[in-house]
Amino acid sequence: MxxxxxxxxxxxxxxxxxxxxxxxxxxxxxxxxxxxxxxxxxxxxxxxxxxxxxxxxxxxxxxxxxxxxxxxxxxxxxxxxxxxxxxxxxxxxxxxxxxxxxxxxxxxxxxxxxxxxxxxxxxxxxxxxxxxxxxSILDPILCGSDAELAEQAQQIINSIGDKIPMGQVTPKKSSASQEVFLRDAAVVAYVLNKAGGVCECCNEGAPFLKKNEEPFLEVHHVKHLADGGSDTIQNTIAVCPNCHRELHYGAGQQALIEKLYSNIERLICE
Ligand SMILES: [Zn+2]
Ligand SMILES: [Zn+2]
Known part of the structure; x- marks a missing residue:
């Protein structure tokens, strides 16, 4: 044993x-x-x-x-x-x-x-x-594709309660020929739960419901994984597609990120 x-x-x-x-x-x-x-x-x-x-x-x-x-x-x-x-x-x-x-x-x-x-x-x-x-800690549920990530997160979203995902300080990569970061579905489920259908960036409700009636929000890494960001709840937010695009491509990206760090207590600047 x-x-x-x-x-x-x-x-x-x-x-x-x-x-x-x-x-x-x-x-x-x-x-x-x-x-x-x-x-x-x-x-x-x-x-x-x-x-x-x-x-x-x-x-x-x-x-x-x-x-x-x-x-x-x-x-x-x-x-x-x-x-x-x-x-x-x-x-x-x-x-x-x-x-x-x-x-x-x-x-x-x-x-x-x-x-x-x-x-x-x-x-x-x-x-x-x-x-x-x-x-009180959730072990990582590592997923190699967005579809798998969304499905796994959906499966646990109603059962995680107050548990905190362990996440990954150094995100693992898959061994497939084209290296992709593996992501933790528990982190996605936790962050979506916390957001409760409201974009954590603009504080507006999700723009539409998914086929399963859940609000559509996307989970974004404030410091990108490719830049060495962690896959943890301290580095992820649930945002509407507009804010998500702006966070990736907007001219005001830096100001937006600073606003997130000061407004969302969970986040830790990496
Ligand atoms: Zn938004
Ligand atoms: Zn993103």
């Missing part, structure tokens, strides 16, 4: 230690952002590593059931320790915890925003030692 995180994965498995009389359940989460260093591993062999590296060590050790026997109590007693246990905190004497409660699959973009309690609750609601956290 647990998979070791690989660079580029959108999700990550996080171990959670069960609550005790004294302490609430605790998860292996980054303390101060993903770059925080960690002390973890065997009682006698503490290594230090960045969060994701440390997490991968724990995941690998869990999957291979790696353990070691230590002599404790002045040689009187032997104790087996599993490496998938980790230390909570950065002190060498901080307690060893383990995935005694289970593992939760989390969207990588959520990792810095969740806490131990959220993960513990997700496992409490599961009937196994594994669960998946419903994310």
């Amino acid at each position: 647990v998979e070791v995180y690989k660079n580029g994965d959108l999700h990550v498995w996080i171990p959670v230690a069960a609550e005790t009389d004294k302490y609430p359940a605790r998860a292996f989460l980054p303390i101060n952002g993903l770059n925080e260093a960690y002390l973890h591993g065997y009682k006698a062999e503490i290594s230090e590593s960045k969060y994701l590296e440390a997490l991968c060590d724990i995941q690998n050790s869990f999957l291979s059931n790696e353990s070691k026997v230590f002599t404790v109590n002045g040689g009187k007693k032997e104790e087996r320790q599993y490496k998938a246990k980790w230390r909570h905190g950065r002190q060498k004497n901080s307690p060893l915890l383990g995935p005694t409660k289970g593992w939760v699959k989390v969207n990588l973009a959520d990792v810095e925003r969740i806490d131990d309690a959220v993960l513990a609750k997700s496992l409490d609601n599961s009937d196994s030692k594994y669960s998946e956290l419903e994310s």
Whole structure:
């Protein structure tokens, strides 16, 4: 069930230690952002590593059931320790915890925003030692053509609610002979939803309804993809065809773009 995180994965498995009389359940989460260093591993062999590296060590050790026997109590007693246990905190004497409660699959973009309690609750609601956290982030739905993009966006437009598309900071290109940017249908659906049938540039209603009765607006990248713009909700707007043409070809293009940045809170100048 647990998979070791690989660079580029959108999700990550996080171990959670069960609550005790004294302490609430605790998860292996980054303390101060993903770059925080960690002390973890065997009682006698503490290594230090960045969060994701440390997490991968724990995941690998869990999957291979790696353990070691230590002599404790002045040689009187032997104790087996599993490496998938980790230390909570950065002190060498901080307690060893383990995935005694289970593992939760989390969207990588959520990792810095969740806490131990959220993960513990997700496992409490599961009937196994594994669960998946419903994310507030939408994974990209990459589409290679305008038709596919429109169709995919239409399919999810009524179900995305308050979820935020992850988008693509660096838009991927298809491997077809003629390179085209792949676009995220979730970004299109979100931006059309936000616009609610009103052009985000001139604030007029869409000029006509499509065959499916939805208002016709086009989704435009304020900084063009070809100029290195991102395919994210911070760089996209829903506009009427007139404004869209003007944004591409108008003499007042620059002034229009500045107006958009000051009027639409969601946008971030790239
Ligand atoms: Zn308009
Ligand atoms: Zn455009």
